[in-house]
Amino acid sequence: xxxxxxxxxxxSRSENERFARVTAAAFATQLNPIMEELSDIKTAxxxxxxxxIVHGYENHTGTVILEGEIVDRxxxxxxKDYGVGIADVKKAMEPLFTTKPEEERAGMGFMFMEAFxxxxxxxxxxxxxxxxxxxxxxxxR
Amino acid sequence: MSQEVGTExxxxxxxxxxxxxxxxxxxxxxxAVELRTLVDRELIKGKIKNVIFDFxxxxxxxxxxxxxxxxxQKIMESIGGSVRVRNMNPNISRIFQISGLHKxxxxxx
Numbered sequence: 001x002x003x004x005x006x007x008x009x010x011x012s013r014s015e016n017e018r019f020a021r022v023t024a025a026a027f028a029t030q031l032n033p034i035m036e037e038l039s040d041i042k043t044a045x046x047x048x049x050x051x052x053i054v055h056g057y058e059n060h061t062g063t064v065i066l067e068g069e070i071v072d073r074x075x076x077x078x079x080k081d082y083g084v085g086i087a088d089v090k091k092a093m094e095p096l097f098t099t100k101p102e103e104e105r106a107g108m109g110f111m112f113m114e115a116f117x118x119x120x121x122x123x124x125x126x127x128x129x130x131x132x133x134x135x136x137x138x139x140x141r
Numbered sequence: 142m143s144q145e146v147g148t149e150x151x152x153x154x155x156x157x158x159x160x161x162x163x164x165x166x167x168x169x170x171x172x173a174v175e176l177r178t179l180v181d182r183e184l185i186k187g188k189i190k191n192v193i194f195d196f197x198x199x200x201x202x203x204x205x206x207x208x209x210x211x212x213x214q215k216i217m218e219s220i221g222g223s224v225r226v227r228n229m230n231p232n233i234s235r236i237f238q239i240s241g242l243h244k245x246x247x248x249x250x
Contacts, residue, residue, distance in 0.1 A: 018169060046203040
């Protein structure tokens with residue numbers, strides 16, 4: 001079984017949104033994905049990291065963790081923060097639901113993560129933080 | 142007469158009552174904040190009737206970009222103006238479709 005792992009920690013600064021998604025995409029390239037799959041991964045990671053920065057830490061400084069794991073043909077990406085957490089995860093995942101309309105959050109973050117990855121799991125506890133786990137299988141061509 | 146404001150990446154061009162927005166290489170949350178400030182500073186003057194998002198140089202956009210377009214659409218709608226988008230590559234076009242934005246925003250050919 002092929003296995004690989006990476007762990008990245010960075011400050012919750014919006015400059016790092018790009019850094020995180022580009023890193024995740026670079027890690028995924030060992031599975032030889034097509035451009036569209038790379039773009040899916042970039043978008044999903046960008047959404048999760050933006051959520052951690054904007055909602056988890058509410059634009060204050062904290063640490064965001066991006067973990068990448070490859071098991072055979074599947075990439076598992078985990079984005080974790082130790083921010084405010086989500087009281088009602090089900091509600092937060094509803095399309096168009098947002099707690100920050102004034103910041104022009106479209107309420108589509110989780111919807112995009114779901115659309116672009118094969119699997120999405122969100123674990124959260126108020127005042128402890130949020131962990132988003134996303135999986136995508138890249139078929140061999 | 143046209144007036145151009147912005148950085149090398151992100152910028153706006155104003156021609157009469159039309160504003161063309163160069164969305165830049167990557168329209169994420171980080172860049173959206175900057176773009177919004179630049180655009181709204183001009184919109185607040187009240188002369189702009191048409192806003193066009195030009196994605197010629199854009200190869201990445203997430204839901205923050207979608208939020209930025211919706212936000213400008215709300216502003217323009219309230220003053221009887223319009224928002225359109227153009228020159229989207231397949232990646233940007235896919236985001237646009239999945240968000241459902243194609244139902245309310247016109248794509249300029």
